[in-house]
Amino acid sequence: QSALTQPRSVSGSPGQSVTISCTGTSSDVGGYDYVSWYQQHPGKAPKLMIYEVTNRPSGVPDRFSASKSGNTASLTISGLQAEDEADYYCCSFAGSHYYIFGLGTEVTVL
């Protein structure tokens, strides 16, 4: 299976909103409500930001929201802050305990 498709980079000014898309197929993103999103700062381990398509773990700011439509999931960061500058990866369950990540999106705060 191929990696999920994400834009290579997105950018926005502080306070603005940015949205990252994550496109898969009916065998992964479109077939299950097990899409998660991870934030990774340079040299650090990834951190879970969203699970089960729309849910935020405790401690994740409500500036982070997510959704899914068909084979495409999306992560939106509202009120962009400097500390949001990082790489973001989507991940989807693809059946039989198999998981697939997106290629990753670099978020730049201008």
Next chain:
Amino acid sequence: EVQLVESGVGLVQPGGSLRVSCVASGFTFKNNWMGWVRQAPGKGLEWVANIRQDGNEITYVESVKGRFTISRDNAKNSVYLQMNSLREDDTAVYYCVRWGLTGAMDNWGQGILVTVSS
């Protein structure tokens, strides 16, 4: 506080073998699926393998099937990744991950760099 700490020798020649280990603390280890995710230098994340709580259900990404073996020891709160027939494209940081009840990887180790080079 959940902690996942990886360890293992970091450099191996192509065709060689290496085992990386992960010791968990701060939660009831036997209650969670565990797994490994890797990241090649400058590249994205790739799920590698996961293992059920009792060790009786295991899944691998296609590229490592037949070469890598994931296992766990619930008495030692540990999960392992035995890597054989290593190739240069296996060079990556390997992260130990915990699957939460949410079906997401809710805790990650700090990662260990495995370099396959002659």
